[in-house]
Amino acid sequence: DAKTTQPPSMDCAEGRAANLPCNHSTISGNEYVYWYRQIHSQGPQYIIHGLKNNETNEMASLIITEDRKSSTLILPHATLRDTAVYYCIVRPHSGGSNYKLTFGKGTLLTVNP
Amino acid sequence: GAVVSQHPSWVICKSGTSVKIECRSLDFQATTMFWYRQFPKQSLMLMATSNEGSKATYEQGVEKDKFLINHASLTLSTLTVTSAHPEDSSFYICSTVRTGTNYGYTFGSGTRLTVV
Numbered sequence: 001d002a003k004t005t006q007p008p009s010m011d012c013a014e015g016r017a018a019n020l021p022c023n024h025s026t027i028s029g030n031e032y033v034y035w036y037r038q039i040h041s042q043g044p045q046y047i048i049h050g051l052k053n054n055e056t057n058e059m060a061s062l063i064i065t066e067d068r069k070s071s072t073l074i075l076p077h078a079t080l081r082d083t084a085v086y087y088c089i090v091r092p093h094s095g096g097s098n099y100k101l102t103f104g105k106g107t108l109l110t111v112n113p
Numbered sequence: 114g115a116v117v118s119q120h121p122s123w124v125i126c127k128s129g130t131s132v133k134i135e136c137r138s139l140d141f142q143a144t145t146m147f148w149y150r151q152f153p154k155q156s157l158m159l160m161a162t163s164n165e166g167s168k169a170t171y172e173q174g175v176e177k178d179k180f181l182i183n184h185a186s187l188t189l190s191t192l193t194v195t196s197a198h199p200e201d202s203s204f205y206i207c208s209t210v211r212t213g214t215n216y217g218y219t220f221g222s223g224t225r226l227t228v229v
């Protein structure tokens with residue numbers, strides 16, 4: 001499995017953009033970058049995923065570098081409810097139903113009022 | 114996205130007793146489900162892969178006789194912690210995976226198990 005590296009924690013002011021980095025220097029050509037988040041004492045929640053193009057949805061934007069060795073998750077206007085642990089995960093898109101999702105330590109994002 | 118229901122959300126039991134946790138896929142037939150365990154301030158650790166109609170596949174170091182997994186139907190997988198001990202106290206989370214979608218993993222809300 002390709003591994004990811006994330007800072008253990010980050011702070012962000014409410015209303016400002018939160019930019020969460022992730023390094024995945026050993027990513028393979030068929031592996032996608034997925035982002036999940038886990039609010040305290042809840043199950044993880046899907047945020048966004050991408051292969052090589054930048055992606056945007058109602059929750060966030062994903063910027064992937066041209067060499068695909070790193071990416072940044074952007075929450076454009078962070079709110080207090082965005083305080084959570086954010087996990088960056090790489091996995092093959094067509095891994096079949098038995099492909100395991102391996103979680104690293106993630107980044108604890110704290111949004112401050 | 115898919116909807117996964119996990120029950121109970123929390124449970125307290127005495128040492129030596131068994132506890133069953135249910136994970137239900139409410140809107141699609143899940144042939145595969147996953148069970149994770151999460152200790153305080155740690156990440157999710159995969160325990161086992163539950164396959165409908167067959168034996169579960171356990172990760173290295175997870176005792177299959179202690180953590181019994183049953184996936185008898187396409188909408189229900191259960192995890193039974195047998196002869197629970199205080200060190201089994203943890204947050205247990207299930208997930209389903211939906212093939213053919215881009216973000217196929219949906220997680221339950223988790224079960225907080227406390228063994229006293």
